[in-house]
Amino acid sequence: MPTKPRTRLLYVTDLAYPARGRRYCDEDIFLTARLREHFDLALCHPLDARALMPGFDAVVVRNSGPVLGYQEAYDEFRAAALAAGTPVYNPLTGRADMAGKQYLLDLTAAGHPVIPTVDDPADLHLLPPTATYAVKPKQGADSIGLTFTAAPSGPAGEILIQPRIDFAYEVSFYFVDDAFQYALYAPDPARRWELTPYEPTAEDLAFARRFIAWNTLDHGVQRVDACRAPSGELLLVELEDLNPYLSLDLLPEPTREAFVAALTDSLRAFTTGA
Template sequence: MPAGPRPSVLFVTDLAYEARGRRYCDEDIFLTSRLREEFDIALCHPRDAAALLDGFDVVVKRNSGPVLHYQEAYDAFRARARERNVPVYNPLTGRGDMAGKQYLVDLSAAKHPVIATVDRAVDLGLLPEAAEYVIKPKLGADSVGLRFVAPELLAAEVAAEPDGTVLVQPRIDFSYEVSFYFIDRDFQYALYAPHTDRRWVLEPYGPTAADLEFARRFVEWNTLTHGIQRIDACRTADGELLLVELEDLNPYLSLDRVTEPVREAFVARMKTSVRELIG
């Protein structure tokens, strides 16, 4: 019998986006070349996704840069995808960065192992003492709008912002940052930045059982049944892991930093995951 039609994928990416220390376009050129082995693929810019998604079996949103650069177009895409019942990978129900950074405030209040975070001037007293504090927009990404503030200036700086629009955290003294990569709820690999001044100079990392338990608690909390998640954490000076970010919108994967067997296993698992989402 002849084979049935191949599933069609609208792959949303911005190949021209320039990120510090990363080559977004290279990663998506590689991924689409491999997904094309099993799917019919068309690429589009995130500003065009809402107009083009009809007729595709699934939309895969990958390295398309911070949403804040095209917020209106992204909102229109989300609305149309839901209206037309088109599956989106990652699904639009993510509770992490996909929904803004309110989750850091919520997780901190619930005493999860995250960097202490508040978003209101009245709550500054809940933060531990630190030599310096970080203020960043709740809807920010890629360090856009991030600034460091001395303790004596913190109250005035936060008071100048409307409640709920910025996050405030102590600046953590950490040994290194580490990222755990999952497809659906299956761990794939981990990478870390052994040099604190070079965030994207990554090396393979062998997680301990405790490390994986730490990462999995946030994957489980997020409740996504399909999709790619990157759990970013920092290792404090006393050895504790603290969550920095739960990236569930379009996490950069650093596939050029893993071995070929790991990369091949990731591609195979992603193909399966996309097919299962289509149903």
């Protein structure tokens, strides 16, 4: 009886991207080594994804770096994948970082627990009173262009303005599909990527799940980044649904193995329609 062909995955990553405090290449070398046990797989740089994807059953976008550095190529890749019906993981229907930062404004307007955000200096009165504001480009990523100022300025619609919050710590919740996998936090706010395992409360998980539900992705890896405000509540910092770094090297082995198994099952279901 002939063997059923294995699913062919094109795994998109920038192994040389110089991330601060993180080594993208190590994470993707580890993950691809494990995924090869179940799929036929090849790695490529994000600039090569459009040209190479016709030879594969699906494209997996992982640690590909901020698309701001290759926006035109990324837009062409998206358009080509949608036109050809090529499955992309995470699916291209994400409503959060995948679609830009507008979601922070939408979530603010809808009253969700997010750091209050506006995109026009004329709307500062809509934010809580503060001595200092965080200002960053609306199309930015990875803290590119972030500044702190007492008097925000800039073109309306092109910047994001938020009150600078004296938070206790940042915490990230990691999901595969809609299933929670693990949480990590940075006890020292000045060292964002010095992370340690975090045991979430039921309230913490309910907070994170509301944003996973809001995003409505049936499949994919998502990271919910939050900060613990002085009031004690969690506030959303970012919902990363494009290519979230996973910090797998910081996990206990059983947790890391459980994540690999969940990702494998998710990719299998995504590529087979199961």
